[in-house]
Amino acid sequence: MMTVFYLISNRQQHNSGRGGSYFSSASVAKVMSENLKVYYFNIGDHDSPVAKEILGNKYINLKMGGLNNFYSIFKYIYMTFKYRPDVVHIYDLVVVFFAYFSQLFSSSKIVLTQPGGANRAVPSKYTPKNVITCSVENFNFYKELKECKHVVNISNRVIPFSTNEKSVGKLKELINYKPTDLIVMKVGRLDNYYGLGIQQAYDFYKELKENHVSVKLIYLGHHENGFMPNPEALCDPDVFFVQDQHFTKDAKTVIDIANYIVANGRSAMEACFLGKRLLVPSKKHGLISINRENYIEAINYNFSERIVVNDSESISCTESSFFYKSLFEDYFNIKNASKKYEQFYVKSVKDSPKLIYLLKSFTSLFFNFR
Structure with a gap:
């Protein structure tokens, strides 16, 4: 059976460990653990609560x-010796x-996932x-x-x-929900980066x-990086900023309350x-x-938000619930992608990084976690 190590960094100065990358990587690891031997490493100065909850003892x-830094490196060496990963x-x-x-202690191949975001110059000599x-x-x-x-x-x-019907019920109480209400929900961090949406x-x-x-x-998400909402929205009695972890720690379990969902990514x-x-919010076309x-x-x-479509395609039109559910099954159900991941692992090629790259990446690691 193939053994795969999943690795992600988690630095408090940059994130909370609750973002999409942690959900995505942990979800992939969980599904792949059904057929492969999987270990997920959160490497940083604080835990990722979402990955920990998804993966349990594999986290x-x-x-x-x-x-x-030294203790964690030695622990990783021990795990590498013990489990001999085929893929990192x-x-x-x-x-x-x-x-x-x-790769100094096993014949592992390295795979990088770019989980989204804008294209940017990368240190190509380090790219697997x-x-x-x-x-x-x-x-x-x-x-x-x-x-x-x-x-x-x-x-x-x-x-x-x-x-989570119980949590949905509590959310309804919080917003004084009535059956005649039409609910719009914006899902995601309250952050300057997402200010446009x-x-x-x-x-x-x-x-x-x-x-x-x-x-x-309803704005459902954590308030981060000193973001200040529109003063008009803050004073509107029908606008609710929901940041309680009871609702945000697993936001997807309460979004069923909404009629319209405004969201990016996952x-x-x-x-x-x-x-x-x-x-979907966009920089070029609006919503x-x-x-x-x-x-x-x-x-x-x-x-x-970087999405670009023809102007005629951005015009609002009505789609059935069946359309969106079909979209999920065709493109987004992770259980339908496990074979693709496994085939990619099998066909992957082995990197042969030069010693200088190993030393430079080691120095970079300590710089990021001083």
């Missing part, structure tokens, strides 16, 4: 910072040192030969790098889930309110699973209603 925290699958280049280091992307946008970038020999695009995926959701809510007696807007896919009317005319472009951009 291993390697605490970094100060003298912890990393989700960022911060942890590439561990991936390179594993095997790369999985989650968007066509990233795929087109990596396939042009001469260092990357084996590149494939596997759209981001989520695990089917159940709604946050404002677009409010504009959409105001537009609906002109034509409906009772409309409510949250958009979770909305499709429930058959919800999906709206895009996902429909049969533009869903391919949305997938190609991993439902990011």
Whole structure:
């Protein structure tokens, strides 16, 4: 049976360990553990609560910072000796040192997943030969790098889930829900990075309110990086900023309350699973209603704000719940992608990093976790 190590970094100054990369990597590891021997390493200065909850005893925290760096490296060496991974699958280049280091003690191949985001210059000498992307946008970038020999695009995926009816009930109490209410929900961090989408959701809510007696807007997500919402939204009695961990720690289990979901990335896919009317914020077109005319472009951009569609395709139209649920089964159900991952692992090629790269990545690791 093939053994796979999954590695991701987690630095408090950059993230909370609750973002999409942690959900994505942990979800992949969980599904792959049904057929492979899997170990997931969270490498950083704090735990990832979402990965820990998804993976249970397959989750291993390697605490970094100060003298912890040496202890974690020795622990990783011990795990490498003990389990001899066939593949080390990393989700960022911060942890590439561990991936390179594993090759000194095992015949492992290194795989990098680029889980979304804008294309940016990467230190190509550190980039593994095997790369999985989650968007066509990233795929087109990596396939042009001469260092990357084996590149494939596997759209981001989520695990089917159940709604937490008890939590939905509490959320209804919180917003004084009435059966006649039309609910718009913006899912995601309250963060300056997502400020455009946050404002677009409010504009959409105001537009609906002109034509409906009772409309409510819920912002579901953590407040980060000193973000200040629109003062008008803060004073609106029908706008709710829900940040309680009871609701946000597993946001997908309460989104069934909504009629319209405004979301990017994984949250958009979770909305499709429930058959919800999906709206994606974009920098170029405003709020895009996902429909049969533009869903391919949305997938190609991993439902990011960088999505570009024809103007005629961004016009709002009505799609059935069945359309969104079919979209989920065809593109986003992670259980339908496990064979693709396994085949990619088998066909991957082995890296042969130079000693200087190993030393430089080691220095970079300590710089990131001082």
